Amino acid sequence: MLDAILASTASDSGSPAVTAADFAALPLPESYRAVTVHKDEAEMFSGLTTREKDPRKSLHLDEVPVPELGPGEALVAVMASSVNYNSVWTSIFEPVSTFAFLERYGKLSPLTARHDLPYHIIGSDLAGVVLRTGPGVNAWRPGDEVVAHCLSVELESADGHNDTMLDPEQRIWGFETNFGGLAEIALVKSNQLMPKPKHLTWEEAASPGLVNSTAYRQLVSRNGAGMKQGDNVLIWGASGGLGSYATQFALAGGANPICVVSSPQKAEICRSMGAEAIIDRNAEGYKFWKDEHNQDPREWKRLGKRIRELTGGEDVDIVFEHPGRETFGASVYVTRKGGTIVTCASTSGYHHEYDNRYLWMSLKRIVGSHFANYREAWEANRLVAKGKIHPTLSKTYSLEETGQAAYDVHRNLHQGKVGVLALAPQEGLGVRDPELRAEHIDAINRFRNI
Known part of the structure; x- marks a missing residue:
């Protein structure tokens, strides 16, 4: 299988040297290696603080059987994946054990019962090659080079047919479902697949998916903040996994990002992307x-004053929120009258506190944003494929080192995104369009060069 993929990738013409029929004829292995958490270890960190919980102790590299392929699904040979914060949550069993998600999903139908296992194969990103497609799949064939977004939906309810994120059975693949991307083979729905950007390596192509799509919906889409040219956008963690894409979208869309970072090194990353404030x-x-229970409004005001110094006297139109509890009170305060606070996470705590007078009396909006629908994910990936938005990969680990990769993300020791090689034997493979790559090579390597 790997030999066929590498032979196909090695084609100088840009067209596969191995055909769809060749891939379809490849025998599937009975098992594959996958990064897992174990159900019988869900209480292993009981009594410890969040910071004390160590993903290196809970993540395992197991040999697991290849799952049954169902209608509308695809098996993908995973060349590379990446670590997102949801993989950290899974690894430390917070805010709840993900086995509760798998049990609920397993009750939906005989087919989804496959997901309710004593192990959870994690990971919500991949770049790889389609191996098999199930009945009803027409858009994809074996041998197609793809990336996957992480939205899993059933779409049997009318609720999801205007925005698939509103499907009552909406889940995040590899977090609320099994058979995720931190593995040598992954099981996905065919409507998760998108074309792999041809100028990127496997590990680069695997890194944007979740965070790029999330940032696109949160900031650009009409389902999020609906950013427009000239908007002042406050971006928390502007050099991180989410923030680095929000910063790029703001700059590409004619907005003015105000990048909040935590070190001179991270400030330099933002400057290298083109941010000035x-x-x-x-x-x-x-x-x-001030303490565990009381915020300091004087600090909100000091932040607002600092923002106006950077914007020529203007408050921010949009706040790109994801830290949650630590920053949310300040975010509500500094937003301009009629502005929008759009939030997609709460990495510092889920219980937000803010002074509602600054919300209702100034007609501000708080918008919840969660991942992205297929259309939004497709548009975000299209911008990557065109070289308009670039991956923010800073470091790549092997599948065996996924625990350390998750630890780095948990402790915020990383920049941008952390990649993981699955079947790819080394970094640097998978490039189909070297000319486009050469045109953008400095931006592609930006986070590696810091």
Whole structure:
């Protein structure tokens, strides 16, 4: 299988040297290697603080059987994947064990019962090659080089047919479903697949999926903030996995990002992307909480004053929120009258506190945004494929080292995105369009060169 993929990738013409029929004829292995958590270890971190929980102790590399292929599904040979914060949550069994998700999904139908297992194969990104497609799949064939977005939907309810994120059975693949991307083979629905950007390596192509799509919906889509030219956008964690894409979307869309970072090194990353307005929250000493229970409105006001210094006297139109509890009070305060706080996560805590007077009396909006629908994910991937938005990969690990990769993300020791090689034997493989790559090579390597 790997030999066929590497032979196909090695074609100088840009067209596969191995045909769809060749791939379809390849025998599937009975088992494959996958990164898992174990159901009988779900209480292993009981009594520890979030910071004390170590993904290196809970993540395993197991040999697992290849799952049954159902209608509308595809088996993909995973060349590379990446670590997202949902993989950290899974690994430390917070806010709940993901086995609760698998049990619920397993009750939906005889086919979904496959997902309710004593192990959970995690991972919500991949770049790879289609191996098999199930009945009813017409758009994809064996041998197609693909990336996958992580939205899994059933679409049997009318609720999801205007925006598939509103499907009552909406789930995040590899987090709320099994058979995720941190493995040598993954099981996906065919409507998760998108064309792999041809100028990127496997590990680069695997890194944008979840965060790029999430940032696109949150900031650009009408389902999120609906950013327009000239908007001032406050971006928390602007050099991180989510923030690095939000910063790129703001710059590409004619907006003005105000990038909040936590070190001079991260500030330099933002400058290298083209951002000019940067706040180093550690260097400037912002402390939005006096203690565990009380925030400090004086710090909100100090942040607002600093923003106006950077924008020529203007408040922010949009706040790109994901830290949650630590920053949310400040986010609501600094947003301009009629502006939008759009939130997709709560990495510092889920229980947000803010002064509602600054929301209702100034007609501000709080918008919840969760991942992206297929159309939004497709548009976000299309921008990557065209070289308009670039991967933010900083480091790549082997599948055996996934625990360390998740630890780095958990402790915020990384920049941008952390990649994981699955079947790919080394970095640098999978490029189909070297000319486009050469045109954007500095931007592609930006986070590696810091």
